[in-house]
Amino acid sequence: MARAELSYNYSNSGRGGAPKWCYYKRTTVIICSFNIAIALYVFHNLYSSLYSYPYQDLHNGVSYAPDQIRKMEESVRIRIESKPVKLMEIVKEIKKRFNREDSVKLPQPLKQKLTNELLEVLRVVNASANTTLQHEAVQQWRNEKLEEAKTLKNGKSSNSNILKQEAETLAKLLEFKWPEVLDQIGLWVPINVINNEHNDKPEGEDDFDETILAGRRLPPECNVEHHTDYGGQAVKWGLTHHKESAYECCKACLDHAKNAKPNEIKCNIWVYCPVEEGCHSPDIYQHKLQECWLKYDEKPKVNFKDMYSESYRNRHPDAPMFVPWVSGVISS
Known part of the structure; x- marks a missing residue:
């Protein structure tokens, strides 16, 4: 009985526990060794990928025959000997001389x-x-x-x-x-620029109008006035009465006055829009290109002349700087 108890104690607190402890230690060593082996393998592959291919390309490159190498060396030698060494030295000397002169x-x-x-x-x-x-x-x-x-x-x-x-x-x-x-x-004298006006207008011709109008030139009886808008009673409503040119508009006014019956109002004012973007007017309508207004007024009065005033343009933001209309009072 006493021997059995001694044997049990020895196995629990003495050498009897050694086999179990050695088992865990051996397992840890095996796992660490395995991890180290994997790490070394990975490093080896990385090293090989970085250095093995350039090394292989260096040694597996194109190889030249001795005759080809000799020809390449001869070509390099000829190219070096053909350099204009003397000319290069002369150019260098000229540059130095000019640099010295520039410093004067x-x-x-x-x-x-x-x-x-x-x-x-x-x-x-x-x-x-x-x-x-x-x-x-x-x-x-x-x-x-x-x-x-x-x-x-x-x-x-x-x-x-x-x-x-x-x-x-x-x-x-x-x-x-x-x-x-x-x-x-520190002396600077400006260059004198003299502008000589060249007048190529044919002798006897009048000065050109300040605005070039499409179509035929208007006759004197139209009394054309650029950048002008006349008021008056409408004989022909311009929104629906379009003409190809200012000449046609003035001619329409002349024809209306000529063909009017005794009791009818005769046109004595024509107003035409020659601007592609349309013409501004202080009413509710959008006046477009080729509008031709035929009007009558016993004493024609100008609505707008030359430029719209700044105060007017402030009240009408859409108004341009200059009056776009072209008009005229027919001579009686």
Whole structure:
């Protein structure tokens, strides 16, 4: 009995529990090893995809025969030898020389002398005069000063206020860098623009109307007035009376007056809309292109002339700047 109890205690608290603990530890090690193996496998595949293909392409690329390689090398050599090396050096030297010339500036004392002389030249010709004369005076001064600088540069004596050491620089600037000289001095003379009006109107012809009207030219008895709207009693209602042109509208008024019976009202005013967008009028109607109003008034009065007033346009937002109607009072 005592031995059996001892055996039971030993199995529960001694070595008898070792097999169960070893089982869990071994399972954990196996799972971790499996995860590590999977991770290594994944990393290996990624590494292979990134580096294996370029490496393979590098080694599996197109291979050239020795004869082809020799021809390519010879082509590169010929191309290098055919470079215009001498010309490139000349161009580079020219650029350097021009850069050195571009950097030439007027010394301050010389700049002040030239400025004072040019101001005196412009003062003589009157700075407010014709700019063409100003240009001619400045150009003449330039030619004289250039000749003076060249004379000093060549070692010849000259009655000049320019120093001999300044002559070479001044001659170069006046001859080749004249716009830069003017820029450094700060002189700008505007170009004089003269507009000559060319009148090609045939002799004896009247001036053209300010608005070009479609159709035939209106006869004098129509007394056409642009940008004008006459009032009066309607003889022909323009909303339903359309004509192809102002000439046709005026002719309709003349015909109406000619053919009217003794007791009928005779047309003595015609009003025509020549504008494609229509003509504004302070009534409820939308007046359209080719409307021809025939009217009568014993003493014709103008409703609108030339431009609508600003106060009128404020009251009528749709009103344009100018009166669009064309009209006339028939001569009796």
